[in-house]
Amino acid sequence: MTFILNDEEQMLRDSAKSFLKQTSPVSALRKLRDDKDPVGYSASVWSSMAEMGWCGVLVEEDHGGVDLGYTAAGLLLQEMGRTLCASPFLPTAVLSASALRLAGSDAQKSAWLPKIASGEAVIAFAVDEKARHNPERIDTKAIKDGNGFRLSGEKRFVSCAMGADAFIVAARTEDGRINLFLVDADAAGVERTARRTLDSHVPADIRFDDVKLDGDALLNGAEDSETAYRHVLDAGRACLAAESLGVAEEAFDLTVDYIKEREQFGQPIGSFQGLQHRAAHLYSEMELARTLVMKALRALDETPSQAPLWCAAAKAKATEVSRLAGSEGIQMYGGVGMTDEYDIGLYYKRAQAAGEFLGDDSWGAGQVARLSGY
Amino acid sequence: MSLEEFRAETRAWLEANCPDSMRTPISGEGDICWGGRDWKFKSEDQRLWLERMVSKGWTVPAWPTEYGGGGLSKDEAFVLKEEMKRIGARSPLDSFGIWMLGPALLKFGTHEQKLEHLPPIARGEIRWCQGYSEPGAGSDLASLRTKGVLDGDHYTVNGQKVWTSYADKSDWIFALVRTEPDAPKHEGISFLLIDMAQDGVSTKPIKLISGKSPFCETFFDDAKALVKNRVGDAGQGWTIAKYLLSHERASIVSEGAFGGLNPITAAKASGEMDEDGKLADPILRGEVAKLTIDGLAFEATMRRVKEEADHGEGVGARASALKYLGTELNKRRHELNMSALGSDGLLWEGDAESDGDPARNWLRARANSIEGGTSEIQLNIVAKRVLELPGG
Numbered sequence: 001m002t003f004i005l006n007d008e009e010q011m012l013r014d015s016a017k018s019f020l021k022q023t024s025p026v027s028a029l030r031k032l033r034d035d036k037d038p039v040g041y042s043a044s045v046w047s048s049m050a051e052m053g054w055c056g057v058l059v060e061e062d063h064g065g066v067d068l069g070y071t072a073a074g075l076l077l078q079e080m081g082r083t084l085c086a087s088p089f090l091p092t093a094v095l096s097a098s099a100l101r102l103a104g105s106d107a108q109k110s111a112w113l114p115k116i117a118s119g120e121a122v123i124a125f126a127v128d129e130k131a132r133h134n135p136e137r138i139d140t141k142a143i144k145d146g147n148g149f150r151l152s153g154e155k156r157f158v159s160c161a162m163g164a165d166a167f168i169v170a171a172r173t174e175d176g177r178i179n180l181f182l183v184d185a186d187a188a189g190v191e192r193t194a195r196r197t198l199d200s201h202v203p204a205d206i207r208f209d210d211v212k213l214d215g216d217a218l219l220n221g222a223e224d225s226e227t228a229y230r231h232v233l234d235a236g237r238a239c240l241a242a243e244s245l246g247v248a249e250e251a252f253d254l255t256v257d258y259i260k261e262r263e264q265f266g267q268p269i270g271s272f273q274g275l276q277h278r279a280a281h282l283y284s285e286m287e288l289a290r291t292l293v294m295k296a297l298r299a300l301d302e303t304p305s306q307a308p309l310w311c312a313a314a315k316a317k318a319t320e321v322s323r324l325a326g327s328e329g330i331q332m333y334g335g336v337g338m339t340d341e342y343d344i345g346l347y348y349k350r351a352q353a354a355g356e357f358l359g360d361d362s363w364g365a366g367q368v369a370r371l372s373g374y
Numbered sequence: 375m376s377l378e379e380f381r382a383e384t385r386a387w388l389e390a391n392c393p394d395s396m397r398t399p400i401s402g403e404g405d406i407c408w409g410g411r412d413w414k415f416k417s418e419d420q421r422l423w424l425e426r427m428v429s430k431g432w433t434v435p436a437w438p439t440e441y442g443g444g445g446l447s448k449d450e451a452f453v454l455k456e457e458m459k460r461i462g463a464r465s466p467l468d469s470f471g472i473w474m475l476g477p478a479l480l481k482f483g484t485h486e487q488k489l490e491h492l493p494p495i496a497r498g499e500i501r502w503c504q505g506y507s508e509p510g511a512g513s514d515l516a517s518l519r520t521k522g523v524l525d526g527d528h529y530t531v532n533g534q535k536v537w538t539s540y541a542d543k544s545d546w547i548f549a550l551v552r553t554e555p556d557a558p559k560h561e562g563i564s565f566l567l568i569d570m571a572q573d574g575v576s577t578k579p580i581k582l583i584s585g586k587s588p589f590c591e592t593f594f595d596d597a598k599a600l601v602k603n604r605v606g607d608a609g610q611g612w613t614i615a616k617y618l619l620s621h622e623r624a625s626i627v628s629e630g631a632f633g634g635l636n637p638i639t640a641a642k643a644s645g646e647m648d649e650d651g652k653l654a655d656p657i658l659r660g661e662v663a664k665l666t667i668d669g670l671a672f673e674a675t676m677r678r679v680k681e682e683a684d685h686g687e688g689v690g691a692r693a694s695a696l697k698y699l700g701t702e703l704n705k706r707r708h709e710l711n712m713s714a715l716g717s718d719g720l721l722w723e724g725d726a727e728s729d730g731d732p733a734r735n736w737l738r739a740r741a742n743s744i745e746g747g748t749s750e751i752q753l754n755i756v757a758k759r760v761l762e763l764p765g766g
């Protein structure tokens with residue numbers, strides 16, 4: 001594998017950078033927040049992303065996608081992290097697209113992947129049921145009922161669920177295994193409650209109350225659906241780690257700029273060694289996170305058998321480093337860092353939320369220990 | 375020869391030529407082969423392994439063959455490293471000559487200097503030490519005062535160095551000496567190669583907290599250094615020293631990253647694993663997992679930075695971030711080794727030669743963030759040169 005971006009990847013990153021700067025700067029997130037936007041993201045930004053091909057980044061060309069792979073998806077999310085762009089990209093274009101691709105039947109793929117690629121469909125991905133991430137702790141049940149299933153259970157803090165047309169839901173079938181089900185957002189017995197989180201996103205709690213599903217709601221294209229499920233989550237972790245890295249990078253850049261300008265004792269505060277060492281330490285830690293994110297994304301594309309370890313490691317490190325970038329940023333800004341007017345606090349908040357989703361640094365460390373055999 | 379052919383040949387050669395006992399992990403500094411006039415091999419296998427690798431030029435695989443190297447390309451040298459790692463082959467020879475002086479001579483030395491000094495390094499015949507630090511010049515190295523006065527074909531050198539690692543076992547010393555007393559601080563220093571087998575040079579070991587004495591004070595009393603053994607121009611020493619320091623940093627770091635005891639092998643040895651193969655103490659397990667993550671990240675970062683450097687982005691001052699990360703990581707590893715070993719780690723001496731190694735290595739590792747420029751100095755460099763923060 002190479003750590004160097006190829007020309008195509010570089011172009012993608014550069015165009016993402018300029019698009020997001022123009023169309024979805026931090027002020028756009030502030031506006032969504034202040035307007036109390038019901039879904040928490042901008043539909044028009046989402047359709048522009050679709051026009052640029054981003055929504056089909058993991059969809060095969062046969063189904064209308066551009067099929068650029070996880071490294072490309074991660075690069076896009078890294079740039080979204082930099083401008084705090086809120087969008088259904090991760091749940092829809094990464095998690096749901098991957099789940100359909102890996103575990104969907106041909107009919108399910110033809111029905112949904114083109115709609116994902118074109119931006120027509122927003123699909124949320126519903127896993128967790130308790131406060132901390134644990135993909136094995138699934139109590140939602142799908143009980144066989146004639147040709148179909150009946151789904152009951154509750155999911156918490158599902159990203160972008162308020163604006164979703166459908167959900168992919170992890171549920172346990174009677175054989176005790178975890179399977180994925182496609183559930184229409186408007187199906188009878190589905191109830192969503194918006195939860196407004198500190199990062200100004202609007203995930204939802206979803207209740208499934210004996211929801212009747214057809215047999216073709218089950219994603220049964222994969223030989224082993226649990227393996228597919230875990231692989232999708234790994235992919236989500238690497239991509240989310242890329243977003244966290246982008247959050248960290250921008251928070252860091254803002255902070256370094258600030259300490260070069262702000263003066264106290266007649267000199268820029270960036271000339272004080274106390275702050276220089278904080279900044280240099282953070283820079284060094286970011287180097288590690290940057291490496292792991294790239295390593296995890298490339299592993300997904302090139303050596304999937306190695307992906308679990310690298311994805312867990314990348315998620316853990318990016319979570320830790322983005323939180324550090326936010327907290328150190330606030331410290332170096334001083335009092336103004338605590339104000340809503342300055343952006344640094346928004347980065348800290350997003351770091352916390354993105355860190356928690358799909359497993360924080362403690363969770364990732366536990367996985368690394370398990371995968372390393374101790 | 376294609377890289378794949380090279381790999382196959384190398385693999386076969388190593389299989390045939392690396393003695394079994396040279397494929398076991400080293401347990402401490404005692405197992406390293408340093409070479410030099412007074413070197414006593416620890417075993418016949420150690421001697422044989424060095425001799426065979428010298429015959430291929432693979433003690434310094436990337437140096438030109440005319441200077442005793444293997445003449446390998448970067449990629450080939452990497453393959454050799456991988457293949458050695460694959461069978462757990464020990465490094466046949468380690469020395470300051472290989473890590474530090476060699477690269478500096480290759481870059482700044484004349485052809486004659488290279489011919490005279492590089493082959494004996496490659497063959498492990500001459501052992502070198504580094505004479506930079508002085509009692510009054512540590513982090514502020516450029517304030518050094520050891521003096522060299524030009525006298526015909528040689529300099530007469532007077533002064534004192536300190537922390538000179540292995541000076542008492544070395545044959546030659548590369549030293550920073552102030553030869554131009556009237557020039558500005560950084561421009562008055564020359565880089566001199568000095569034969570230690572002369573009356574004017576003496577050494578005195580310093581005992582460390584690890585119980586060992588790898589360090590010395592080194593005294594120059596009217597010592598002679600031939601002018602032909604000055605590397606670079608008079609006053610150019612600081613530039614060479616800085617270049618060499620970057621290699622020193624790289625070697626300290628790579629030493630820290632690979633091999634040796636880790637907390638899991640330590641916990642297995644001390645019986646601190648559960649029946650189900652988990653580290654028994656959950657908090658320690660968590661800390662070890664975070665170390666594993668940072669270790670994976672660090673090793674991969676070394677590869678990434680190398681790849682980026684090969685693509686022309688250069689390493690530059692980022693080497694300081696790596697030195698900082700790698701050495702702090704190594705200290706953490708040793709701390710966790712000690713936790714995992716519990717009371718077994720407290721052993722200081724016993725019947726076996728390796729008894730006490732974990733404790734002594736743990737103590738030795740504290741120096742990683744001091745030697746070659748302290749962690750604070752590395753952070754200063756990152757702040758100024760990478761982040762371009764203001765101030766003096």
Ligand SMILES: Cc1cc2nc3c(=O)[nH]c(=O)nc-3n(C[C@H](O)[C@H](O)[C@H](O)COP(=O)(O)OP(=O)(O)OC[C@H]3O[C@@H](n4cnc5c(N)ncnc54)[C@H](O)[C@@H]3O)c2cc1C
Pocket residue numbers: 503504505506507508511512513514536537538539741742744745746747748749750751754
């Ligand atoms: C194991 C080991 C091997 C060594 N081998 C050799 C060798 O072979 N040859 C050789 O020449 N030297 C060698 N050294 C010396 C080494 O390079 C010096 O110890 C090192 O450069 C620090 O200098 P010092 O010990 O004088 O500490 P000082 O410079 O006095 O530093 C003391 C403390 O002050 C801090 N400090 C100093 N300046 C600053 C600053 N500007 N900003 C912030 N903090 C600062 C340091 O970080 C440190 O914490 C070795 C040292 C060790 C520990």
